[in-house]
Amino acid sequence: MAGGVMVAIDESECSLYALQWTVENLRQAASPLIIFTAQPIADLSYIPAATYGSAPPELVRSLQEHRKKVSLALLDHAKEICTKNGLTDVETMMEVGDAKEAICEAAEKHQVKLLVLGSHGKGALQRAFLGSVSNYCVHHAKCPVLIVKN
Template sequence: MEEDKKKKQVMVAIDESECSHYALQWTLDNLHDTIVDSHLIIFTVQSAVDVGYIFATSYGSAPPELVTSIQERNKKVAVALLERAKDICSKHEIEAEPLMEIGDPKEKICEAVDKFNIQLLVLGSHGRGAIKRAFLGSVSSYCVNHAKCPVLVVKKND
């Protein structure tokens, strides 16, 4: 771990979207020489959807088995996502540390930046318009304004 403290800390936040995979690939293709000697963290966040609340307001209450099943499925998806990303990094001869949190993605990403002393955060851009961003929010916009490090937002050109 002493060796990691000397290395630059770079984090690529990913989700299931094509734009986040593009951001990871872009980072590996374009910043390879910069990050090859860095400590690269691949970070994903499982959304903490309150299934119990949804069912309680609609149907009375959610069976505990259903809640557990949904949580287990979400975890499997996140683990598979991280494994895929780690394999992509390996093909570029870059070792990456996969990390997963549960909660609100924008908040968890910024917390991880602080916790791991990240020096560069890379995110993909969903390319939403102003109206969708206003209603759905934007993780990348939030992180640009709140992360305590430089943030690189990679936008896929169509």
């Protein structure tokens, strides 16, 4: 699906607010609407290496499956929001990887006209140390980016 609007979501309230805002305010421009989420790569750094040497493969698979289920449930919920608001031309997609890079790559790949993101409301200090997905996308996406503040 090329063109249209892509809303990148995660499990946060602000991203679902951005989706709801898009559905309510950009109904005509949001067709087709792409709802995108990035499934993070399993972070096993909290498992003491001295205890296991490396994470057991079954643990890695279990964590990846759990994250996939959470991501798919999130996309289903997002699609329900669209359906309840009468928007039916909706496609959902998920990629595994770093959210900020995956969002920009998906937006370019699908030639979206507008990328919509929610704002987590991080202050300047938090953004400096933790980074900001929305800030990264504003500077790296090859399409206009709309940040919806909650």
